Amino acid sequence: MPKDNAMDEMMAAESEYADAAGGLQEETDAMLEVPKGKFTASALNSLVRAFNSAMSSADMEGDYPNFTSDQTAFPVEFVRGLAMLSDAAAESGSGVEISLSGVVSDRDVALLASKVQALAEDESFKSYMSGDGETEVEVTEELGPEQLMMERA
Numbered sequence: 113m114p115k116d117n118a119m120d121e122m123m124a125a126e127s128e129y130a131d132a133a134g135g136l137q138e139e140t141d142a143m144l145e146v147p148k149g150k151f152t153a154s155a156l157n158s159l160v161r162a163f164n165s166a167m168s169s170a171d172m173e174g175d176y177p178n179f180t181s182d183q184t185a186f187p188v189e190f191v192r193g194l195a196m197l198s199d200a201a202a203e204s205g206s207g208v209e210i211s212l213s214g215v216v217s218d219r220d221v222a223l224l225a226s227k228v229q230a231l232a233e234d235e236s237f238k239s240y241m242s243g244d245g246e247t248e249v250e251v252t253e254e255l256g257p258e259q260l261m262m263e264r265a
Contacts, residue, residue, distance in 0.1 A: 149216035204240035
């Protein structure tokens with residue numbers, strides 16, 4: 113009988129964790145700048161090709177699906193991926209600036225696609241994403257008075 117109780121507790125904890133993670137993802141998504149406007153599937157698919165190329169050159173899966181219809185807003189999952197590329201572009205020192213701010217038309221999408229493609233071809237980005245450009249970060253832990261006493265004992 114105790115095994116069933118432990119299993120139930122573990123499943124409840126797992127469910128709580130999933131709920132908390134989902135809540136955090138919703139909060140993060142709410143902070144994302146989602147481009148809204150009139151976007152043709154053709155323009156969006158050129159951005160998808162560039163996005164998938166950048167993901168592949170970063171040794172990640174570049175398999176975002178093509179759009180089958182025109183859109184009035186970017187899907188949140190796509191915005192998440194583009195935001196991640198934007199952050200990686202800045203951190204890698206690539207010199208490529210990716211911003212979703214002001215993207216409202218196919219022309220803006222084309223400009224964004226060209227920047228994402230430039231990032232995909234940038235050697236400093238590729239090097240950074242492969243781990244060659246990683247810097248070590250030292251993490252120190254602040255010990256409280258109780259932990260200091262335990263450490264000295």
